[in-house]
Amino acid sequence: MSLQQLNSTRFEEIIYDNCEPCLVIFSKKECHVCKEVVPMLEELKPQYDGKFGFYYVDVEEDKELFQRFSLKGVPQILFFNNGEYQGKLAGKVEEESVEEKISEVLGV
């Protein structure tokens, strides 16, 4: 299942207004590591349907967003809950690390 792409307006709504527990991957087209990590998240997404959101930001289309989090590279997966930043995973991460981090954020 493909990830929903966010622009800065949608980002505000989902993260800060709805306070949804979710992850956002910051990625770009010309990045081979991203091409490995994004499909992994797409496969993981259905398992968390309704419990944890999976979103996508293209850093070339939304520069302002990555500057706000002073990111230094892609891919990076940022985790949020209750409108608060909960940490990030950078580079080529394994499925297990993402699952672990989600459990941590959800407090289970």
Next chain:
Amino acid sequence: MANSYDLIIIGGGPAGLSAAIYGGRAKLKTLVINKGTIGGLVDTTREIVNYPGYIQVSGPDLMKDFKKHAEHFNVEFLKEEVISVDFSQEEKIIKTKKGKELSAKAVILACGSEPRILNIPGEKTLRGSGVAYCATCDAEFFEGEDVVVVGSGDQAIEEGMYITKFARKVTVIVLHDEGVLDCNKVSAERAFNNEKMEFIWNSTIEAVLGEENVEGVKIKNLKTGGSSELTCQGVFFFVGMIPSTHFLKDSGLETDKRGYIPVNEGMETNLEGIYAVGDNRVKYLRQVVSAAGDGATAAVAAERYIEELNYFNSNIIQSDKKILLLFFNVLVNESLEFSTLLEGLISENADEYKIFKVDMATKKSLAGKYQIEKVPAVVVLDKGEEIKRLDCSMDKEQLKSQLS
């Protein structure tokens, strides 16, 4: 069986895809297992100017063409990561991370290599916060900042120059004496002429400094032994590659101490039916063109091996008559004379025996299986089982007595 193939290729870079093209064209049921994007390391290369027939092409575009070519020959693709293998039996077993089990008669290992990690303080913890390995991916995040590049090979210098398009300054940390870079001469010259590039010679990097983000690096001078610190916001590591062969550790496959797989001229490893091609094997030149050559060689070798295996299984093991496996070599006259003698003898008595001639030059795996080193040699099989070996006498009566 759905998961059973003639040929499975692990890795979808130029070596694996070339093997797939040859395998598919030879009408082998061929599968490529690839964990990331198709193209391997080439997929990260912006510009390729030395692959014959393409004056200038991007890595991803070239690999798309390779893949299309393989698909044209009905090669199947599976996007999965292989975590373990069992190469001990004739049927080779491959297990993936998602729990899939696949089998093949022959396997080509084209797993490539991955960036070496130095394992110095800060390298892991600051990854994505200033520590980077891919200029195409991350250079633009360092707009107007100071960046350190570690290494002086082609990749380090070429990527370093790409980073100068964004960064204020790029400082390259080089192990060697002043003026000596490991990269090609054209790139070296361009780098020396690039105003934004600076070099620190005879040095290596000891630690990446910073809490949340990279704030600097600790540099050690190898000549004086002294340490110094340099402020920067980014560090790109290009300190060579290691072969991605760790999942093969317990397979019985021979590797050198760095993990590269040694092969012979036919890309054969120490295990029968297992081949290694491209960057994960011991080799002189690691380029797309040599990877493609490896792939073609291995696929042809695998095709011959599979053909031999199929022939052997259908004609030898299932034969009603006893089989005389006659090993010969056209260069050994004695073996040819013996062959004529034995064939004459058997034609007089064709009820009990059938001869199966094995050319030592092409059917190496059979010779290996029965540990034949000298020709002529004859192994007698009954329903595929060895029952005895003949003393290859040129005396007809002596030979005849062994067959009665």
